[in-house]
Amino acid sequence: EIPNGLLELHFAALKKENKSRNRYKKVYPYDYCRVVLDTDDNTGGTDYVNACFVHGFNFDKEYIAAQGPFTNETLLDFWRLIWQNRCTRVVMLTNLFEGDRMKCLQYWPENEDMRFGPFLVRPEMQDVFEQYTVRRLVVEKGDEKKRVTQYHFTAWPDCRVPEDMDTLLEFRNIVIKDIAPEEGPIVVHCSAGIGRTGTFIALDYLLKEVMTKDSIDVINCVSKLRQQRAFSIQTDMQYAFLQEAIVHALTHHDYLTGPFLEVDGM
Template identity: 85%
Template sequence: MGNGGNGGNGGNDGNGNNESEDTTMLMAALFAIIILLLILIILFIRRCMKCRQKGASIVRYVNPGQTSIETQSTFVPDRVTIVLEEIDHTTAPQQDETPEVVVEYTNLKSYRVSLDEFVREVDSKRENDGFREEFKEIPNGLLELHFAALKKENKSRNRYKKVYPYDYCRVVLDTNDETGGTDYVNACFVHGFNYDKEYIAAQGPFTNDTLLDFWRMIWQNRCSRVVMLTNLFEGDRMKCLQYWPENHDMRFGPFIIKPDVQDVFEQFTIRRIIVEKGEERKRVTHYHFTAWPDCRVPADIDTLLEFRNVVIKDISPEDGPILIHCSAGIGRTGTFIALDTLLKEIAVADSIDVINCVSKLRQQRAFSIQTDVQYAFLQEAIVHAITHYGHLTEPFHKVDEM
């Protein structure tokens, strides 16, 4: 009997152990579920915080040892501009930099309006300083990752602090040919109204290395049209090195650049150029607008619209992207790309959304459209096209056929 009783107690002990193990497993499972729920709640709260304002977000990357470019007032009253600071290349970079992401928010909402309403809105903004206030609210800064630009081996190819191409849309050079070198150039592909990668927005070459990189980019991307919106010198400052020949051939690495035909007009020059590499030969047309002051706007809207029409005449995707540059590749370059994109849009549509266009442009080329004056000019030029040229559905020509 005693042994039987002991056996019974042993059985109870076994059941107790099993119950204890079951309880432990249940508690562990509940604990895991609670942790998972907490993580989900935290992620949900963070997402709600990001989305609580439906305006576009600003993302700025602040790098150690450098001063951010901010949208700020200059010494000129009622002007808002993005101030550029050149990088000091006299000291060699010690290491790569890592961007730190800082997110801010605006309440600005893009919206589409009819062309008639757009014309009325521009009239109103002209009277009440609306361009300036709207420009300040558009997302600005380095909005995407840009690790390639911060690598120490690429820093010498950046002229201005913070004016960097985004990793996801930067032009990547082929390093498998005899030119060698880096795959980095300070340039971004930009989607247009008609197709993706319709443009390349680029920094102007400013060193011997960037001169070669510039022609590598033109050659490898089959760019048959290059638009230059700066002069070589403005005041006492070199804005861009000359990369095309006048009377004699020029050589950049394996490329021989030969002059062909040049047509000089009052405010722009068109050059036909032959590019040779080994046995291969390509033709490039260089469209050089010479009447656009840095950080400001052309005095004559008609001439710029005429120039734009000449640039895009008979273009097709087989011509490759239009390479557009000024000095930094953001102010005049961004304004021209936005103008061309919006003019193509209104040629087939009865409405327009300027804020959305500029916001998307800045998500592909940082700091595009450098001043509020350029932003106002963009809209004034579109209104001028609408009211004088019927949306530019039928291109006007003051320049003779070439």
């Protein structure tokens, strides 16, 4: 049985001053692994953001699993998170609107610069593909300047799975291409930061694991993930898709190479 629910303490999320920063009831970061923002940045914000550090297969704190910004204050907090944690890659797995519901506010510029508190965000380049878009952004704060690349997968319905497994696996390879150890965590978000976000993180973790081991344990991976980000991988459909995507990658060597024997938990 894979654990589910709020498994660890989450007092910070319930503080009066932080409640407006949680989009969904009961989707809270755990105190022990939440991303704590530096309040000495002259933004007037709190130290709270609905986001958790998640350990990867290769590194601790390899990812940050986050909810998508949905208010002006969470837009600013999102850029504080990216800046303070030296993040250079952001994976977005939701569309801004799905049906008639706003799932995430736009935190990047299309043509003209956008300002979020002390952060000036400028568009540098955009590559649009059928199911995803890659945007290169320049972020400035005072005299400092950083480059951030956003990888936006646009064909993954909420609480469901992508129809095209090959494109998602190709997208994942683009996200991690040429990543350097000194880079900050990869920010992964959808709307709540649990279903699509958890599925993507687990997929990346397990594909890295299978490159170095002759078997992988899907149940153990998802259990550990939920101990860091509550409710990760929301539906049976997403869990089944995760298993199917790993098997698909094992049989299509464009996605990875190495010795593959067995996959536990399937």
